[in-house]
Amino acid sequence: MRILLTGSSSFTGTWFATELAAAGHDVTATLTGLRNTYAGLRRTRIDRVAESATVVESTRFGDERFMRLCHEGPWDVLCHHAADVTNYKNPDFDVTAALANNTRHIDAVLRALTTSGCRVVVATGSVFEPGEGAGSDTLPAFSPYGLSKALTWQTLAYYAHRHAIPAAKFVIPNPFGPLEEPRFTHHLLKTWARHEPAAVNTPAYVRDNIHVTLLARAYARFVEQVAERRELAKFNPSGYIETQGAFAERFAAEMRPRLELPCELTLAHQTDFSEPRIRINTDALDPANYDWDEDHAWTAIADASGPVLDEARR
Numbered sequence: 001m002r003i004l005l006t007g008s009s010s011f012t013g014t015w016f017a018t019e020l021a022a023a024g025h026d027v028t029a030t031l032t033g034l035r036n037t038y039a040g041l042r043r044t045r046i047d048r049v050a051e052s053a054t055v056v057e058s059t060r061f062g063d064e065r066f067m068r069l070c071h072e073g074p075w076d077v078l079c080h081h082a083a084d085v086t087n088y089k090n091p092d093f094d095v096t097a098a099l100a101n102n103t104r105h106i107d108a109v110l111r112a113l114t115t116s117g118c119r120v121v122v123a124t125g126s127v128f129e130p131g132e133g134a135g136s137d138t139l140p141a142f143s144p145y146g147l148s149k150a151l152t153w154q155t156l157a158y159y160a161h162r163h164a165i166p167a168a169k170f171v172i173p174n175p176f177g178p179l180e181e182p183r184f185t186h187h188l189l190k191t192w193a194r195h196e197p198a199a200v201n202t203p204a205y206v207r208d209n210i211h212v213t214l215l216a217r218a219y220a221r222f223v224e225q226v227a228e229r230r231e232l233a234k235f236n237p238s239g240y241i242e243t244q245g246a247f248a249e250r251f252a253a254e255m256r257p258r259l260e261l262p263c264e265l266t267l268a269h270q271t272d273f274s275e276p277r278i279r280i281n282t283d284a285l286d287p288a289n290y291d292w293d294e295d296h297a298w299t300a301i302a303d304a305s306g307p308v309l310d311e312a313r314r
Contacts, residue, residue, distance in 0.1 A: 001227060002026045004075050006061050007082030007124070008053070009038070011180050012172060014045040015216035016081060021052035023220045030059040030066065030082075045179050062104025070109055073116025077227050078109075080156065081124045088145040098148035103155045110163040119227045121160050123153050125171040125234075127208065127281050132171055133236060135206070135278035142275055168226040170219055171236040173281040177212035177297070178304035184244075185301075186308060188251060188263075193309040197264035198252075203245025204270040208280040210239025211297045217290040238281040258302035259309070 003020055007013040008029035021027045029049050031038075034057050038046055049055060059065040061082055084098035110121070127133040128142035129150040141147040153169055160167035176185045191198035218237045226233045240247055245267045252263040287294055 001076035001119075001224075002074060003028070003077045003079055003223070004069065005029045005053070005079040005081060007080075008049045008055075009042050009046050010081070010085075011045070012124075012175055012212060012215065013081045014049055014179055015177075015212050016079070016219050017049045017053050018051075019213075019216035019220045020079075020223065023224070025220075027053035028069070029053045029055050030061075030069070031055060031057045032060050032082075034058055041179065041181070048179070060104070061102065062106065062109055067105070067108065067112060070112035070116060073113070073118075075113060075116050075118050076120075077223055078113055078118055078121045079124075079223060080121060083124070083149060083152065085145070089143070091144065093144040093148070095144045095148045095151070098145070099151045099155065102148070102152040103159075106155060106159045107162070110159050110165060114163045114165060118165055119230055120166045120168055121156065122168045122170060122223050122226060123156050125149060125153055125169045127171055127173045127236070127279055129153070129171075133173070133208070133279055133281050135276055135280055137276040139279075140276065142279070166226065166230050166232050168222070168233040169235070170222050171234065171281060172215065173208035173210055173236075173238060175210055175212040175215050176301075178300055180212070184248075185251060188248065188265075189255070189259075189305050189308045190311070192252075192255070192259070192261050192263045193311075195262065197266045198248070199266045199268060200245055200248045201268045202270055202272070202275075203243055203248070203267040204273075204277065205244045205275065206242065206278040206280065207244055207247065208238050208241050209247050210237065210281075210285075211292075211294070213297050213300070214239065214285060214287060214290060214292050217292050218285055221290065236281040236283045238284050241280050254298040255302060255305075258299060259305065 008017040084101040128146040130141040157167045
């Protein structure tokens, strides 16, 4: 299939692009800026994507260049993975501005895709949206960012229906793996590189962590299935459902023999529960159905950890 993908320079977007290409599809990935202006981790991701996909620079969803792409087609699938994430952890995150950026000229975009033969639009959702997944506290939005993701999906689904294009939603839990931003597992690796115990401040939260390589395999399969069936669909792939403390222990147990480090942990007594205690996805994945090797995935994380460990040791 010919697939138009937004958001390919993100952590998950990079793996989605490469996995779709590995499955034999012709992927065109848009970048909001010029490739040579990116640096560091994001540049590494873009270079990875460019090995198997056509990269189109300086193209934002809904802008003039994006509209030309839509008209040029033909496209089988639009994978709208991009989202405005500027200061996404900030409680003052601008929901309305993010919604506007995520859905700019959505009516015109979908009209153009209709004329180019688009079979389906696949949007990326988050388990942190209101009402998504399963868990506690009546499933509220985790943040204004989570709210913006829900509104983006609702807007896209509405206009897709108007243009008779099926809209499908792929809901992401907590992915981890190579090329990830400096988040939880990065903190663990960086601390262990200094031969110090890594602190886990929120060990009581129950979350759904998933290897990004398995998530990407599931994403590619989902895109293929919804394009073939041309029907509304939603998929909430799930990984390791456990407390963050238990996940940290799992991560440590896998890294010790691979990194030859003690990988010690200090689990705090959690008293702050400003986020829902439990939030998970609901569709368990059988790795065998995706020809995915768990042991190889853990080894890939260890193999990719060199820059993190070197940085910590300096």
